[in-house]
Amino acid sequence: MDTCIKKIRELAADLLDKGEVERVIGFAKGTIPMATSPIAIGSKQEIEKLVFNSTCGLNLANFARNLKGKTAIIAKGCDSRNIVTHIVENQIKRDQIYIIGVPCTGMVDKFKIASRFKDEITQFEEAGDTLTVSSLSETKELKKQDYLRENCSLCTHRNPVLYDVLAAELVEEQVLENPFPDVDRIEALDPDAKWQHFSDLTKNCIRCYACRNACPLCYCPTCFVDEAGPQWVGKGQNKTDVDTFHFLRAYHCAGRCTDCGACVEACPMGINVRDFTRKLNKDALELFGWEAGLDITKRPPLDTYSPDDPNDFIK
Amino acid sequence: MKFITIDKKDWTQGIDKSRKTYQLFGPVTDENGCKIKELDADVAPDMDYHESVMSAKSVLFPQSETILTTSLNEAVDDHHIMKRAENTYTPRAILGIRPYDAKAILLVKLNFDTDDYRDPYWCDAYEATTLVGLGITKPGPFDFSTSVGCGPFCEEGLDILLADLDDHYLAKVLTPKGEAYAAACGFDAAADDKESQALFDILQLEAEKNITSRVETDKLKDKVLLDLHEAPFWDDIAFACINCGTCTYVCPTCWCFDIQDEVKQKQSSRFRNWDTCMSPLFTRHATGHNPRGAKVQRVRQRFMHKLKYFLDKYDQGIMCVGCGRCVKSCPVNIDIRQVAHTMNTFEKKD
Numbered sequence: 325m326d327t328c329i330k331k332i333r334e335l336a337a338d339l340l341d342k343g344e345v346e347r348v349i350g351f352a353k354g355t356i357p358m359a360t361s362p363i364a365i366g367s368k369q370e371i372e373k374l375v376f377n378s379t380c381g382l383n384l385a386n387f388a389r390n391l392k393g394k395t396a397i398i399a400k401g402c403d404s405r406n407i408v409t410h411i412v413e414n415q416i417k418r419d420q421i422y423i424i425g426v427p428c429t430g431m432v433d434k435f436k437i438a439s440r441f442k443d444e445i446t447q448f449e450e451a452g453d454t455l456t457v458s459s460l461s462e463t464k465e466l467k468k469q470d471y472l473r474e475n476c477s478l479c480t481h482r483n484p485v486l487y488d489v490l491a492a493e494l495v496e497e498q499v500l501e502n503p504f505p506d507v508d509r510i511e512a513l514d515p516d517a518k519w520q521h522f523s524d525l526t527k528n529c530i531r532c533y534a535c536r537n538a539c540p541l542c543y544c545p546t547c548f549v550d551e552a553g554p555q556w557v558g559k560g561q562n563k564t565d566v567d568t569f570h571f572l573r574a575y576h577c578a579g580r581c582t583d584c585g586a587c588v589e590a591c592p593m594g595i596n597v598r599d600f601t602r603k604l605n606k607d608a609l610e611l612f613g614w615e616a617g618l619d620i621t622k623r624p625p626l627d628t629y630s631p632d633d634p635n636d637f638i639k
Numbered sequence: 640m641k642f643i644t645i646d647k648k649d650w651t652q653g654i655d656k657s658r659k660t661y662q663l664f665g666p667v668t669d670e671n672g673c674k675i676k677e678l679d680a681d682v683a684p685d686m687d688y689h690e691s692v693m694s695a696k697s698v699l700f701p702q703s704e705t706i707l708t709t710s711l712n713e714a715v716d717d718h719h720i721m722k723r724a725e726n727t728y729t730p731r732a733i734l735g736i737r738p739y740d741a742k743a744i745l746l747v748k749l750n751f752d753t754d755d756y757r758d759p760y761w762c763d764a765y766e767a768t769t770l771v772g773l774g775i776t777k778p779g780p781f782d783f784s785t786s787v788g789c790g791p792f793c794e795e796g797l798d799i800l801l802a803d804l805d806d807h808y809l810a811k812v813l814t815p816k817g818e819a820y821a822a823a824c825g826f827d828a829a830a831d832d833k834e835s836q837a838l839f840d841i842l843q844l845e846a847e848k849n850i851t852s853r854v855e856t857d858k859l860k861d862k863v864l865l866d867l868h869e870a871p872f873w874d875d876i877a878f879a880c881i882n883c884g885t886c887t888y889v890c891p892t893c894w895c896f897d898i899q900d901e902v903k904q905k906q907s908s909r910f911r912n913w914d915t916c917m918s919p920l921f922t923r924h925a926t927g928h929n930p931r932g933a934k935v936q937r938v939r940q941r942f943m944h945k946l947k948y949f950l951d952k953y954d955q956g957i958m959c960v961g962c963g964r965c966v967k968s969c970p971v972n973i974d975i976r977q978v979a980h981t982m983n984t985f986e987k988k989d
Contacts, residue, residue: 356781359972362879382971386881443689444779460777528671530693530702532915534883534970550920559899560703560912590970592692592885594671 328426328492329376332398335424335489337371339396345422346393351380357448357457358434362387364395374398376491378450378468381431381589386540389415397421398491400428402475402584404484405617406540409580412620415543425487427495430468430476431585435594437471440464475585475598478503485618504606510599522567522600528593529566531559535597538590541577548572574600579608579624582617611635642835643821644828645801645808651683653824654734660823661769664698665734666691675733675740684734686803690779694891694964695733695740696747699764700913702888706760707909711902721909726760728767732820735773739782739960741796742789743891744770746960749953750894769820772797774839776846781963783852783976788956791846792839802842809835854976856957858983859946866987867947868939876978877938879971884915886941886965886973892958895921916940942978 336348352363353375360380363373364387376398385406388397399407404425410416432455438445441459449456455466480503483494502508510521533549536542549557549569557572558565583605587597608614611634612625645653654663658680665684666673673691675698678684707721748765751758775782775791784790794800798817801808809830812818821827887893897914900907914921917938922931931937949958959975966974 354972355974355977356966356972361972364878387878443777444781446780460780528669528674530884530888532884532888533918534881534885537881537883538970550918552920558901559897560901560910562703590881590883590885592889592968592970 329374331491332376332424332426333371333374335491336365336374336396337368339422340365340368340371344394345396348374348396348398348424349384349387350374350398351376351382351384354379357445358432358437376426378430378432378455379434379448381434381473381585382538383540383584383586385410386538386586388421389543391416391420394419395421396424398426399423399484399487400426400431401479401481401483401485402428402582404486405481405582406584408486408617408620409541409582409624412617412623413580418620423484423487423489425484425490427483427490427492428476428479429482429495430472430479431589432468432471433473434589437466440466473585473588474506474596475583475588478506479583481582481615481618486620503609504602506599507602507606510603522571523563525595525599526563526566526570529570529595530593531561531566531569532592534590534592535587535595536573538586539577540584540586541580542573544576570597570600574604577601578604579612579614579626580616581605582615641812641818642830642832643810643812643826644830645810645826646828647806647808649826650686650808653826654683656825657732657820657823660730661820662729662731663734664695664731665736675736678734686735686773688735689777690781690962690964690967691737692964692968693889694743694962695736696743696891696894698731698733699744699761699768700747700751700894700896702913703910704760705908705910706898709907710905711907712905723759724908726763728763730767730769731764732769732771734771735801736770736797737775737962738772738791738793738795738797738800739784739789739962740891741770741772742784742793743796743960743962745796746892746949746955746958747894749955769798769816770796771799771817771820772801774800774802774842774846776803776842778846778850779963781852781966782850782961783854783963784961785847785850786852786854787856787959787961789960790843791850792843800839802839804838809838811835811839852961852963852976854961854979855983856946856979859950859957859979862947862982862985863987864943864947864951867982867985868943870982870985870987872981872985873935873939876942876973876981877935880917880934880938880973881971882917882919882934882937883970884913884917885968885970886975887915887917888913889964889968891960891962891964892945897921916944938973942975942982945975946979946982 339345348365351360352373354360358379384403411418443460445459447458453468455468557568581601614625663678665678666688667676668685673688674693675695705724708724709721710718751761778791798814800811895914896911898911900909923929945958
């Protein structure tokens with residue numbers, strides 16, 4: 325996957341050169357190990373700034389709203405699904421955006437990698453499936469497959485679902501016997517244990533809203549937690565208010581979430597924010613046969629009515 | 640100033656003894672990483688931690704803090720009259736605080752304790768607090784404290800500085816508050832002053848040598864404020880920003896807060912919460928007008944405040960102690976070291 329950067333740069337340079345797009349949104353090399361930074365490139369001279377590797381865990385669709393002029397964007401499978409969602413939800417128009425699709429083999433879990441070391445990571449290199457990671461005191465070779473983010477290890481849409489050009493050959497999609505083992509584990513708990521699980525999940529939340537702000541679905545002009553007249557939710561660290569934020573945000577994402585993992589990627593506290601949305605994704609699949617962001621002609625199940633709805637209650 | 644040797648075998652017993660008179664705070668590690676928080680009676684501070692995601696600022700400046708309360712019950716005398724909340728300021732100690740976090744408290748003090756204004760909540764908490772620092776023998780890759788007037792064994796703001804020497808701590812007692820805390824723990828094995836200081840000097844030198852991350856800030860003072868403000872680089876810096884509050888919340892020197900009122904039955908309380916200049920709400924007026932409505936204005940504000948306004952106002956360096964937390968935690972890797980470099984080297988084109 326790291327080799328596709330040559331092609332990405334080539335395609336991006338060509339688009340800018342020919343004036344087909346005004347900018348290319350992609351990832352730039354980070355200033356620290358295991359970090360990359362979203363960037364907009366406006367000229368061919370800056371093209372070397374673009375990188376692509378297994379630490380590009382944010383979702384670039386989040387940077388593709390309110391576009392002025394045609395924009396090219398680097399899109400992994402999940403980014404492309406959120407671009408589809410943006411188009412369906414009228415956040416962008418298909419012809420405003422030129423999608424450079426990148427078939428993806430998964431992003432790495434930085435917390436998991438860091439947890440293997442006694443001290444801080446000072447270097448991160450990848451070649452194929454091998455990650456070479458150093459801290460101040462040691463160097464380890466790790467298999468990328470063992471350190472994938474959970475959402476990536478459960479991903480069945482690694483290839484972009486919508487694109488204008490591909491930067492690499494399509495990859496084989498994973499076929500999973502059970503795409504929701506994590507949800508099953510929580511569903512199996514009794515109600516008290518279930519409540520405890522979600523309660524523990526938020527105990528270290530600092531309400532920085534990095535999860536919300538990294539999420540391409542969270543584009544409301546004013547989020548319900550920021551609304552001041554009337555004020556829906558208390559703003560302090562009261563547990564009820566903290567939980568309310570997470571629970572309601574998850575429901576706002578029902579039937580729209582692509583499980584891109586940007587929320588988890590962004591959280592400075594290492595909270596598995598996906599635990600809030602995963603059950604809703606499972607429900608969407610089981611009740612409506614729906615996975616978000618696969619088709620620009622279909623509206624999400626919760627904002628549409630169909631006469632052949634399988635449920636009786638609405639008829 | 641004097642030096643004490645503390646055998647690690649006596650450490651837990653000693654600090655437990657101090658719990659009679661001190662409320663203890665310190666590094667606690669759980670599945671989400673390390674944070675500085677209040678130590679429950681059966682919890683000892685994790686003195687082997689490398690870094691804590693959150694700084695120690697919350698001990699003096701909690702993320703949510705009730706400041707005033709009143710009753711809305713008209714049958715009660717003084718109903719609807721706001722009075723200071725009954726917070727207690729019994730002695731407390733922060734164990735294992737990093738030197739940069741202690742220095743940060745001094746920078747925050749410049750704001751909360753001035754000739755014109757004294758924030759009673761912060762100041763009372765400050766006076767009640769003893770800071771027992773832990774020198775950093777192995778600075779992390781994000782530590783640039785030596786570039787900003789601090790360092791792994793910086794004593795500024797501390798009452799005691801501990802050096803970890805495998806089986807024991809060597810403690811440099813710096814203030815009367817520090818003496819009182821050592822006495823409360825029963826730590827009294829005096830060490831030779833000269834030898835101990837020499838040891839501290841070596842440790843400091845060794846640790847400082849291992850800091851590879853540097854930032855130049857020397858030219859910021861002479862830059863024209865409006866030149867920096869109008870500089871062309873802010874759009875590029877701000878592009879990636881998602882306007883979350885991570886950088887400001889993990890920062891030990893960010894002190895901004897918001898005030899909220901809440902009513903529960905007949906009891907009303909006014910409390911303050913950490914606020915973040917990254918949020919559009921931070922500056923939104925009641926009219927709906929927002930003087931910092933655009934992301935780029937907010938990003939610029941944060942860096943201008945830390946690296947220019949603060950410097951110009953207090954002439955005590957920049958508002959940053961080089962802990963590197965924001966560098967590490969920023970979801971989009973906006974790096975204050977890079978921004979400082981960009982500002983420091985900026986020359987206005989005529």
